[in-house]
Structures are given as C-alpha cells and as structure tokens.
Amino acid sequence: MHNPQLNKDGELTHLLSLDGLPERILTQILDTAESFMEVSARDVKKVPLLRGKSVFNLFFENSTRTRTTFEIAAKRLSADVINLDINKSSASKGETLLDTIDNLVAMHANLFVVRHASSGAPYLIAEHLQNIGRDDVHVVNAGDGRHAHPTQGLLDMYTIRHYKKDFTQLRVAIVGDILHSRVARSDIHALTTLGVPEVRAIGPETLLPKHLDKLGVHVFHDMEQGLKDVDVIIMLRLQNERMTGALLPSAGEYFRHYGLTPQKLALAKADAIVMHPGPMNRGVEIHSAVADGPQAVILPQVTFGIAVRMAVMSIVAGN
Amino acid sequence: MPLLPDVSTSPPADAEAQCRQLAELIRPHLHRHPAFIGIHSGGAWIAERLKESLGLSEGIGLIDVSFYRDDFAEKGLHPQVKPTVIPFDVEGRHLILVDDVLYTGRTTRAALNELFDYGRPASVSLAVLADRGGRELPIGATYCVWQVELRDGQNLVLTRHADGQLAWRLENA
Numbered sequence: 001m002h003n004p005q006l007n008k009d010g011e012l013t014h015l016l017s018l019d020g021l022p023e024r025i026l027t028q029i030l031d032t033a034e035s036f037m038e039v040s041a042r043d044v045k046k047v048p049l050l051r052g053k054s055v056f057n058l059f060f061e062n063s064t065r066t067r068t069t070f071e072i073a074a075k076r077l078s079a080d081v082i083n084l085d086i087n088k089s090s091a092s093k094g095e096t097l098l099d100t101i102d103n104l105v106a107m108h109a110n111l112f113v114v115r116h117a118s119s120g121a122p123y124l125i126a127e128h129l130q131n132i133g134r135d136d137v138h139v140v141n142a143g144d145g146r147h148a149h150p151t152q153g154l155l156d157m158y159t160i161r162h163y164k165k166d167f168t169q170l171r172v173a174i175v176g177d178i179l180h181s182r183v184a185r186s187d188i189h190a191l192t193t194l195g196v197p198e199v200r201a202i203g204p205e206t207l208l209p210k211h212l213d214k215l216g217v218h219v220f221h222d223m224e225q226g227l228k229d230v231d232v233i234i235m236l237r238l239q240n241e242r243m244t245g246a247l248l249p250s251a252g253e254y255f256r257h258y259g260l261t262p263q264k265l266a267l268a269k270a271d272a273i274v275m276h277p278g279p280m281n282r283g284v285e286i287h288s289a290v291a292d293g294p295q296a297v298i299l300p301q302v303t304f305g306i307a308v309r310m311a312v313m314s315i316v317a318g319n
Numbered sequence: 320m321p322l323l324p325d326v327s328t329s330p331p332a333d334a335e336a337q338c339r340q341l342a343e344l345i346r347p348h349l350h351r352h353p354a355f356i357g358i359h360s361g362g363a364w365i366a367e368r369l370k371e372s373l374g375l376s377e378g379i380g381l382i383d384v385s386f387y388r389d390d391f392a393e394k395g396l397h398p399q400v401k402p403t404v405i406p407f408d409v410e411g412r413h414l415i416l417v418d419d420v421l422y423t424g425r426t427t428r429a430a431l432n433e434l435f436d437y438g439r440p441a442s443v444s445l446a447v448l449a450d451r452g453g454r455e456l457p458i459g460a461t462y463c464v465w466q467v468e469l470r471d472g473q474n475l476v477l478t479r480h481a482d483g484q485l486a487w488r489l490e491n492a
Contacts, residue, residue, distance in 0.1 A: 011395070028398050035383065035400040044436040047386035049396070314386075318395025 004126050007135070011319040014126045014139040015312050017148040018189040026193055030158050032311035033304070039076060040306060049314050050079035053110040057083045058100075059142070060116040065278055066142050066152070069302065070113045073309035079111070097121065098128050105129075111138045111317055119145030138316040140309075146182055151312055152277050153186025155305040157194060159297055160232055162304065163273050167191070173200040173226055173268075176236035176258060176285050177207045179247075183277045184236060188215055202226035203258060206247040223258060227267040235260055235276045238284050251284045261287040265295065273297045332465060334477060334485040337448045338365055340464040342372035345446060349373065351413040353444070356380035358430055359401050361419030361477035364485055365448060369417065380405040382416075384429035403433065410438035415461075419477040421447040424458035449475055449487075 003020050007013040012025050039047055055074040059067050067083065074081045086100070101112070114122045122141040129137050143149040157167075164170055172191055178184040178201050191199050192215070201212050202220045212219050220226030227233065238254060248254050260274065274286075274296045282288050290296060345353075357366030357379055366379045383401040388394075416430055427445060434440065444461035451469050469475060472492035479485055 032396065032400050035386070035402040038402040038404070039386070042436060043438070046436070048432070049386050049391055314396050318391055 004123065004130070007319055009319075012315055013135065013319045014122070014141075015150050015316055016122050016126060016139065016141045018150045018153045018186045018193070019148070021189075021193065023193050023195075026154070026157065026190060029154055029308065029311050029315060030161060032315060033154075033158055033307040036076075036307040036310040036314075037304070039310070040303070045076050046078055047076065048078050050074065050077040050110075050317055053079045053317060054108060055079045055081050055111045055113060055313065056104055056109045057081065057113045057142075058086060058104075058115070059084070060086045060114075060121070061143070062087075063115055063143065065302070066115065067113075069305045070140075070142060070151075070309050070313075073306050074111075074113075074313060076306070077310055077314055079313075082109075097124065101125055101128060102132075105132075105134060105137060109137060111140065111313060113140045113142050113313075114144070115142040116144050119147035121145075138319075140312055140316060143182055146180055146185070148186050149182040149277075150186050151305070151309050152183045153190045154312065155301060155308040156183070156187050156234060156275060156277070157190045158304045158308050159273075159275060159301050162300075163297060164231060167194040167196050170196050170232060171198045171200070171230045172196055172232040172234065173202055173220075173230040174234045174236065175202045175223070175226070175260065177238050178203055178212070178236065179207045179209050180239040181236050184234075187234060188217060192216055200226050200230065204248070204254075223260075223264050224267060227264055230268045231272055233260065233265070233268060233272055233274045235274065235280075235286050237277065237279065238281055251281075255284055259283070259285055259287060260290050262289050262293070265290055265293075271295075275301055278302070332449075332467075332487055334448065334487050335368075337464045338368035338485065339372055341365070341446055341448060341462060342369050344462040344464065345369065345415065346373060348444075353413040353415045354380065354407050354409070355415050355417060356382050356405065356430075356434070358416065358418045358426060359383040362417040364477065364479055365419060365446075366417040368485070369446070378406040380407070382430055382433060384426055384433055387429035387433045389425055389429065405437055408438060409434060409440045412440050414440045414443045415446050416443055417446045419448055420475050421445070421450045421458075421460050421463070422453050424454045424456035427458045428456055448477070451475060 005014045005016050057067055057070055071081050121144050122139050126139045141150055174184050200218045200220055201208055274290055276298045280286055280291055355366045357363035363381045370379050381404045383403050385397040385400040446462040447460045449465040449467050450460055450463045451467050474490040476488045476490055478488050
C-alpha cells in the first residue's frame with residue numbers, strides 16, 4: 001500500500017501519523033533525537049542543518065507547548081521560523097486551506113508544521129504538495145483532530161526508552177480519555193510497532209473507543225486491576241473542550257475512580273514511571289503528590305520533545 | 320606526492336602498526352597537553368589507540384559531524400548519527416583532531432565548525448593515518464603516516480574486526 005509519508009526510496013519525507021511507519025524509521029528518529037539531546041546541552045544550542053530554510057508553524061487550533069517546542073526545535077536547527085496564527089488571519093477571511101498553502105509555498109516555505117482540528121488536514125496538504133510537484137516541501141503533523149499526534153507519540157517512546165531501555169519486556173498502561181485522544185492513538189501504534197508485549201487502556205466505558213481490542217490493547221475499567229504490575233503509566237488529560245454530551249457525571253467523580261493518586265500508583269511496579277502529555281489538570285486526572293513525585297517524568301518529556309522534533313524536522317527536510 | 324605502488328595490488332598496510340607510528344609522531348608535542356577528539360567512527364578508534372600508546376589519562380572526545388556536513392541538501396541526514404561527546408572544556412586547549420583518511424577536507428571543515436560551537440581552542444591540529452590527496456579545501460594534516468594514491472571511485476575504509484583489531488579495506492565503486 002502506498003504510504004504518503006515515504007518517498008520512492010522508502011525514506012520519511014512527511015510525518016503524518018505513526019500508523020504504518022516501520023520500526024526502522026521509528027528507531028532512526030529516536031536514535032537521531034539522542035544525538036540532538038547533546039546539542040541542547042551545549043553553550044551554543046544550534047547546529048546549521050536547516051540554515052536558510054523556512055519553517056512555517058501553521059496552528060489552526062490553539063497550542064502553546066507544542067508550538068513553542070517546534071519553534072525552539074526549528075531555531076536550534078538554524079531554520080527561520082514563521083508562526084502563523086490562522087484563526088486571526090486568512091481563514092477567517094474565507095481563504096481555503098490549500099490556497100493558504102499555495103501562498104506560503106510562493107513565499108518559499110520549506111516545511112509546514114500543521115495543527116488542525118480536522119483529522120486528515122496534514123494529509124490533504126501533503127497530497128496537494130505532491131499534486132503541484134513540490135516534493136521539496138515537507139509536512140509535519142502537530143496534531144490533527146482526534147486522529148494523530150505523531151511527535152508526541154515519538155517523544156513518549158523516547159521517554160520510555162530513556163528510562164526503561166528495552167521495549168520488549170514492558171507493560172504500559174494508558175489511562176483516561178482515550179476516545180478523544182490523538183496522543184493515545186499515536187502511542188498505541190508506536191508501542192505496538194516497537195514490540196511492547198502488553199498495552200493496556202484504562203478508563204470509563206464512555207471514554208474508551210470501541211474495538212480497542214482489535215489494536216491488540218487490553219481494556220480495563222478499573223484502575224486497581226489495570227495498574228497492577230505496569231512499568232509505564234501514560235496519563236491523559238480530560239479533554240473538556242472535546243466533550244460533547246454528558247460522558248461523565250463530574251470531574252470529582254472522575255478523580256475518585258480514575259485520578260492517579262499515590263495509593264493507586266503503589267499498585268504499579270515500584271520503578272514505574274508516570275507520564276503526561278500536558279497540560280495537566282491537577283485533582284482531575286492526577287494528584288499533585290504524583291505529578292510532583294519521584295516517579296513522574298513529565299518535565300523530562302518536554303525536554304525530550306525538543307530533541308525529537310529536531311530529529312523529525314531534520315530527517316524529513318533531508319529526504 | 321611521490322609515486323606510490325598501487326594499493327589494490329600491493330599487500331595491505333598494517334593499520335595497527337600505523338597507529339603506533341602516528342603516536343610516535345605526536346609524542347614530541349605532548350608537553351602542550353593536547354586533548355584528543357576522534358571523528359566518528361574510524362577516527363574515534365584511532366584516538367583510542369593513541370590514548371593507550373601515549374598513556375594519556377584524560378578521556379578522548381568523540382565527534383559525529385552529521386549535523387555540520389555540507390552535503391545535507393543532496394544526501395539528507397545520515398541514518399545513524401552518533402552523539403558528539405566532548406568530556407573536557409575545549410576553551411583554550413590545544414586540540415588534536417583524529418581521522419582515518421584525509422581526502423576532500425570537507426569532513427575536517429565540518430568538524431572544525433562543530434568544535435568552535437563548544438568554545439575557542441588555543442589551536443587545532445589534524446592527525447590522520449592516511450592522506451589520499453584530492454583536496455577540495457585548503458586543509459592539511461599536521462601528522463600523517465601514509466600517503467596513498469587511489470583511483471577515482473576507490474575508497475579506503477578503516478574497519479574494526481570482532482576482536483577489536485583495526486584493518487584497512489579497499490572498496491571499488
């Protein structure tokens with residue numbers, strides 16, 4: 001099957017989704033990110049790889065952390081970064097997405113980082129670039145609708161590999177609002193590709209998508225059972241802005257059942273790590289004692305995220 | 320460069336012996352307390368040999384120039400980048416950059432650029448086992464034990480066997 005992310009030599013030219021990416025490419029990105037970690041520790045936190053290239057951050061949906069880390073990553077690669085706040089510009093004047101892209105290509109854009117509320121928007125852009133014969137312009141998906149958030153998935157894999165070394169012996173639990181979470185989808189694809197033998201999804205029935213078992217995921221509705229003996233816990237944010245209808249009685253009720261407290265964390269392995277893609281809702285999905293505790297690796301995730309985004313941008317821009 | 324025997328027909332040079340010769344060329348200059356930095360991967364192996372032969376106590380640096388190469392636009396990023404590790408402060412130090420083969424000079428140029436992002440060394444010298452000519456930049460080796468002529472398309476590659484021994488391999492494109 002044709003994978004629009006890969007060029008004719010099977011190399012990554014856009015990053016749209018982790019679904020369908022072979023292990024060798026995921027591992028290449030993680031290995032490259034490891035080299036970029038060292039760059040961020042230097043006095044001069046810059047390498048000249050993307051000197052003279054223009055990276056356009058196209059955020060059709062709000063995000064502070066992801067946009068900022070992409071901006072830092074691009075600047076550490078010496079690219080020029082242009083942030084476009086689309087809500088305030090052309091789209092609100094009626095310009096179509098692809099007309100916006102054509103205009104930016106005419107301004108000599110080399111790479112688009114795209115966040116969009118509609119699933120598939122980055123695919124549409126990548127396909128359009130191919131149709132107009134611009135295989136020298138690249139697209140990185142920074143989150144599309146409920147579909148995928150591949151760089152978050154990759155930084156989660158980087159974090160797990162950093163602390164646990166070997167994927168093939170792990171039990172990983174993803175907890176919370178999986179239904180609305182593009183992070184969960186990207187994590188599940190990557191964990192499976194990298195050979196994690198047991199991926200668990202824990203949450204109330206109303207927040208778990210149907211047919212998760214078809215992805216090889218073990219489903220739990222009870223934290224006590226689901227967290228038992230896990231090595232890695234990935235907490236998800238309760239996505240109030242994506243909730244339609246009454247899926248939950250109340251935030252307090254949710255915290256009682258699915259909030260990660262020190263007591264519930266004690267059920268996991270003693271050296272289990274706690275991850276969260278941010279922003280956290282303290283007292284809703286995670287207790288402050290856990291978020292600030294010794295097993296939390298939430299802030300290292302942010303640091304790793306810069307190196308991972310440097311790796312992704314430099315790999316696609318070179319192919 | 321003197322006329323040399325064709326390496327593809329003459330017996331292969333002993334890379335291990337050449338490492339020892341290179342160490343002897345450098346030994347008279349140790350009073351400057353140079354710090355050694357090997358270019359990944361062949362240069363790093365040779366730097367390890369130099370550290371042993373010269374009895375150096377300080378750790379050696381390892382540099383991977385992938386992020387500084389000038390052919391990124393044509394070739395993209397090398398699929399196996401290794402982290403650069405420099406376990407000492409380069410500021411004010413006399414550095415000896417170590418590589419296996421000096422050819423176009425472009426790798427050395429990239430390494431110099433990377434080094435200067437770590438600080439301002441007092442000096443940088445270049446130590447190589449083999450100089451095959453064909454320079455495209457004004458760069459020369461300070462220490463070199465083997466001048467070798469190769470045909471276009473031929474490549475001299477330093478390899479490390481399972482037992483850790485270094486050896487040359489001649490590749491024909």
